[in-house]
Amino acid sequence: MAKLKALYYINQFYAGIGGEDKADVGLQILKEKKGPALGIEKFWNDEMEVVQVIACGDNFVNNNKKYESILPEIDKILEKIKPDIFIAGPAFNAGRYGVACAKITDYVRKKGIPSVTSMYYENPAVKMYVKDNYIIQTPETAAGMRKALPKLAKFALKLAKDEKILASRFEGYFPRGYRYNEYHEKTGAERVVDILLRKLNNKPYRTEVPLRGFEIVVPAKAIKDKKEIKAALITTGGLVPMGNPDKLKQAFSVTYGKYNIEGIDTVEKGKYESIHGGYDTTIADDNPNRLIPLDAARQLEKEGIIKNLYSDFFSTCGIGTNVENSKDIGYRMAVELKEAGVNAAFLTST
Amino acid sequence: MKLNRQYYNVKDAKWAEKTSYNNGILYISKEELKKEIVPYTKNIKNVDFEIVKPGENTRIIHVLDTIQPMYKIKGESKQYSGYFGEPIKTGDGTTNLLSGFTVMESAPLPWETGSASSGLLYPRDAIMDMQGPISGFTPFSETINLVIIYDLEEGKSSAEYDDDIRLCGLKVSEFLASKTVDFDPDRVEEFSIDEINPELPNVVLVWQCQNQGVYANTYLYGHPIDNLVPTLLHPNEMLDGCVVSGNYVWPAFKVPTYLHVNHPIILELYKKHGKELNFRGVIFSRSHNPSNWHKRRSAEFCIKLAQYLNTDGLVMAWEGGGNAAVDGMLTIQGAEKRGIKASTITFEFGGKDGTEGILLVDDVPEADAVITGGSIEKTYTLPVVDKVVGGDVLRLNKEMGGYFPPSHESITFDTTTQLYLSGNQSGHSKLFAEEY
Numbered sequence: 019m020a021k022l023k024a025l026y027y028i029n030q031f032y033a034g035i036g037g038e039d040k041a042d043v044g045l046q047i048l049k050e051k052k053g054p055a056l057g058i059e060k061f062w063n064d065e066m067e068v069v070q071v072i073a074c075g076d077n078f079v080n081n082n083k084k085y086e087s088i089l090p091e092i093d094k095i096l097e098k099i100k101p102d103i104f105i106a107g108p109a110f111n112a113g114r115y116g117v118a119c120a121k122i123t124d125y126v127r128k129k130g131i132p133s134v135t136s137m138y139y140e141n142p143a144v145k146m147y148v149k150d151n152y153i154i155q156t157p158e159t160a161a162g163m164r165k166a167l168p169k170l171a172k173f174a175l176k177l178a179k180d181e182k183i184l185a186s187r188f189e190g191y192f193p194r195g196y197r198y199n200e201y202h203e204k205t206g207a208e209r210v211v212d213i214l215l216r217k218l219n220n221k222p223y224r225t226e227v228p229l230r231g232f233e234i235v236v237p238a239k240a241i242k243d244k245k246e247i248k249a250a251l252i253t254t255g256g257l258v259p260m261g262n263p264d265k266l267k268q269a270f271s272v273t274y275g276k277y278n279i280e281g282i283d284t285v286e287k288g289k290y291e292s293i294h295g296g297y298d299t300t301i302a303d304d305n306p307n308r309l310i311p312l313d314a315a316r317q318l319e320k321e322g323i324i325k326n327l328y329s330d331f332f333s334t335c336g337i338g339t340n341v342e343n344s345k346d347i348g349y350r351m352a353v354e355l356k357e358a359g360v361n362a363a364f365l366t367s368t
Numbered sequence: 369m370k371l372n373r374q375y376y377n378v379k380d381a382k383w384a385e386k387t388s389y390n391n392g393i394l395y396i397s398k399e400e401l402k403k404e405i406v407p408y409t410k411n412i413k414n415v416d417f418e419i420v421k422p423g424e425n426t427r428i429i430h431v432l433d434t435i436q437p438m439y440k441i442k443g444e445s446k447q448y449s450g451y452f453g454e455p456i457k458t459g460d461g462t463t464n465l466l467s468g469f470t471v472m473e474s475a476p477l478p479w480e481t482g483s484a485s486s487g488l489l490y491p492r493d494a495i496m497d498m499q500g501p502i503s504g505f506t507p508f509s510e511t512i513n514l515v516i517i518y519d520l521e522e523g524k525s526s527a528e529y530d531d532d533i534r535l536c537g538l539k540v541s542e543f544l545a546s547k548t549v550d551f552d553p554d555r556v557e558e559f560s561i562d563e564i565n566p567e568l569p570n571v572v573l574v575w576q577c578q579n580q581g582v583y584a585n586t587y588l589y590g591h592p593i594d595n596l597v598p599t600l601l602h603p604n605e606m607l608d609g610c611v612v613s614g615n616y617v618w619p620a621f622k623v624p625t626y627l628h629v630n631h632p633i634i635l636e637l638y639k640k641h642g643k644e645l646n647f648r649g650v651i652f653s654r655s656h657n658p659s660n661w662h663k664r665r666s667a668e669f670c671i672k673l674a675q676y677l678n679t680d681g682l683v684m685a686w687e688g689g690g691n692a693a694v695d696g697m698l699t700i701q702g703a704e705k706r707g708i709k710a711s712t713i714t715f716e717f718g719g720k721d722g723t724e725g726i727l728l729v730d731d732v733p734e735a736d737a738v739i740t741g742g743s744i745e746k747t748y749t750l751p752v753v754d755k756v757v758g759g760d761v762l763r764l765n766k767e768m769g770g771y772f773p774p775s776h777e778s779i780t781f782d783t784t785t786q787l788y789l790s791g792n793q794s795g796h797s798k799l800f801a802e803e804y
Contacts, residue, residue, distance in 0.1 A: 183804075185802045185803055185804055186803040186804060187802075187803065193803035193804065194803075194804060195722060195723045196721050196722050196723060196803070196804040197716070197718050197721070197722025197723075197727075197740075197743060197801040197802065197803055197804070198721070198722065198743075198746070198801065198802055198804065199742045199743055199746045199799060199800070199801060199802075200799075200800065200801075200802040201504055201797075201798040201799060201800070202798045202799075202800045202802075203798070204798065205632060205636075205795055205796065205797060205798050206632070206713045206739055206740075206741050206792050206794075206795030206796070206797065206798070206799075206800065207632030207633045207635070207636045207713075207794070207795030207796065208636055208795075209713070209739045209795070209800075210633060210636075210683050210685070210711050210712065210713040210739040210795055211571075211633065211636045211637060211640060211683060211711075213711045213737045213739060214571065214681045214682075214683055214709065214710070214711035214737065215569075215640070215644055215645065215681075216737075217681065217709045217711065217737055218569040218571075218645075218680055218681045218709055219569075223737055225735075225736050225737050225738045226738060226739050226740040226800065226801075227714070227716055227727050227728060227731075227738040227739070227740050227801075228727070229731060229733065229735070229736060229738075230726060230727075230728070230731055
């Protein structure tokens with residue numbers, strides 16, 4: 019019988035192209051197997067092989083425009099190889115590599131090809147992409163490769179063979195949110211006492227019903243020298259140029275607007291308006307600086323208290339927006355600002 | 369306080385001229401049972417009895433309460449103290465139990481419009497199957513059940529029906545269990561928490577029960593818990609039947625007397641007592657407190673009692689739905705804030721695949737060890753059965769004007785609220801929501 023075919027994705031580092039300095043390289047079709055793609059086959063008992071390894075720089079994939087530019091290439095590779103499985107990573111706790119793996123895994127899965135990636139639970143990509151993707155859990159760093167790879171290999175083979183995928187706790191992928199009634203090995207009474215004892219004995223424990231969870235967001239470290247502040251202005255108060263050129267939604271936002279403020283010292287009445295659907299916007303419209311405090315921020319800039327302001331302000335409407343969309347909007351804002359070297363932001367809400 | 373439970377296995381139950389227990393066989397005389405309960409049938413026209421055994425393709429409907437038959441042979445009090453006598457503190461001495469056997473009550477309590485059972489608090493049909501997809505929801509698919517089928521007089525009050533039904537059930541249980549007195553038990557178990565190991569953490573169960581009036585009630589030493597502020601029980605009091613159920617409104621969420629007496633969490637804490645923890649007691653409270661003020665006071669009192677016991681950890685468990693969850697979560701929050709660690713078990717929502725809406729009606733950030741008792745928002749199709757005990761028709765959807773399908777046929781439910789004990793609130797079953 020012919021072997022099953024795996025297409026494997028790794029980043030510039032595992033591909034041997036380079037480290038951080040090569041994080042901007044575009045899509046590479048490798049001629050040989052590298053990194054985990056090399057080590058994984060021995061777990062497949064000759065039932066499956068890696069037929070192609072592709073790689074990309076982490077920064078490249080994390081830039082939306084650049085990422086979109088490689089999708090046609092990926093389509094072509096998929097068309098040519100017709101893989102039985104797509105595998106990416108493991109990315110461990112590397113944030114950008116994790117997002118790259120998960121993003122491409124998500125894309126390939128949507129093309130109808132079974133796909134899997136692998137990383138550490140704190141990798142931000144887990145929360146962003148876990149809903150419909152199989153992400154196998156790994157230790158925190160690449161030192162755990164020997165632990166991670168057999169698990170990933172076993173699961174990938176199972177998925178490629180279209181075998182029944184068992185529950186998260188048996189297969190080792192992060193729960194995707196799907197919950198079905200079944201019978202446990204232990205009664206509820208046994209488990210509710212077990213978990214209490216784990217808490218009391220300071221052993222790791224995991225709630226079976228996830229908390230609705232207000233995540234604690236750890237604030238960024240304070241900037242010691244104010245003169246190093248490169249700040250952006252962001253509002254959830256819905257300020258846009260008159261006429262709402264991007265047609266931002268008045269509520270239930272899914273995206274944000276970005277408006278250039280280079281060369282202006284104030285957001286003038288009559289040129290900007292708030293389109294927010296949840297409060298009386300009269301006062302905001304009367305002086306838009308009260309949503310985007312450009313007047314005051316320019317003053318700080320002039321006095322040399324901060325270094326400078328970012329070229330654009332971001333705006334969205336914070337009303338009825340679900341947590342997932344809020345996180346997505348916030349993440350995209352943060353990525354853009356980080357790439358531009360912005361290290362602080364003034365956030366105003368209404 | 370020491371309690372010896374003597375277990376008498378019931379391997380089979382048979383009809384006979386005279387009631388007796390011999391070599392694991394319980395012989396039951398219907399006539400004798402009827403004679404025993406005569407004083408308690410003022411509002412009952414007639415009763416009949418059926419024996420239902422594991423493995424039968426049988427459905428039991430209109431299930432009200434299920435009772436652990438037991439008989440106290442040594443000690444100051446009777447079993448189920450407060451009934452048929454004074455509310456003498458129970459929980460020590462020796463009690464004989466019929467093991468693997470229950471007394472179950474079944475009656476289609478009238479759907480009234482002008483009384484306590486109107487509105488949402490009406491008696492809903494509790495349905496259980498001895499076989500098939502829902503049999504794992506109750507422990508009683510694995511026990512031999514003597515079902516008492518009540519034919520009620522017309523025009524009596526909810527409270528009158530309720531009292532008679534319960535007293536008959538308890539009397540039948542007592543009578544049957546009393547037949548063990550001349551025999552040696554199959555097994556004896558001693559229950560005591562007198563000895564404490566200072567090296568081990570102190571743990572309590574906070575057991576919060578439903579009280580919303582007749583048909584939605586719990587009894588402590590024979591009296592409803594309307595005015596109860598949280599109180600302390602020795603676990604042996606519960607094992608001896610100080611808490612009795614009178615709760616018929618939500619089949620999924622109610623906890624039968626059998627499970628108060630054989631409370632799975634109490635038995636689990638006992639199993640670990642002296643080995644992994646010190647079981648310090650049961651804090652017994654009322655759920656469905658009417659206002660936020662009452663809820664807060666109840667939670668605070670539970671925590672106060674836990675603090676008096678030097679509690680390190682508590683298991684919070686409750687009977688009932690969303691209202692009760694708020695009481696439970698407030699208790700968890702208050703406990704954790706005062707350095708007492710907490711875990712809990714509850715049913716969940718989440719829709720067909722677990723992704724719709726919220727999983728819990730209420731939660732607090734401190735509730736970080738929540739065990740799932742399974743989701744009530746799942747679809748189950750009950751198969752056709754050979755036999756139904758309790759009635760020919762199901763009574764469903766009172767709110768929508770009523771729906772009365774034949775009880776032996778296949779029927780699909782899109783939630784488990786009608787299915788007896790599917791909420792798994794005392795942790796009796798292995799039902800849970802598996803993550804994919």
